[in-house]
Amino acid sequence: MGLIGDIAKAILILTVVSWLYLIIQFVMMEQYVMALFLLIAFFIPLFMIVYERRKYGKRAKEATP
Numbered sequence: 001m002g003l004i005g006d007i008a009k010a011i012l013i014l015t016v017v018s019w020l021y022l023i024i025q026f027v028m029m030e031q032y033v034m035a036l037f038l039l040i041a042f043f044i045p046l047f048m049i050v051y052e053r054r055k056y057g058k059r060a061k062e063a064t065p
Helices: 003-028 032-063
Strands: none
Touching: 003 032
């Protein structure tokens, strides 16, 4: 993975960690609706990443003999 890929991966990790921190903080402040909203909103990009990874991962495996 090149420099751009490493930077993108670092940004993704930082986003996930901060999002999880916010969810925990909302639960601790008893703001369950906001925590649930963030959790549901978190799954949308997560499923997109998993879908793209599976889609392009299969192509890379099929291309190699």
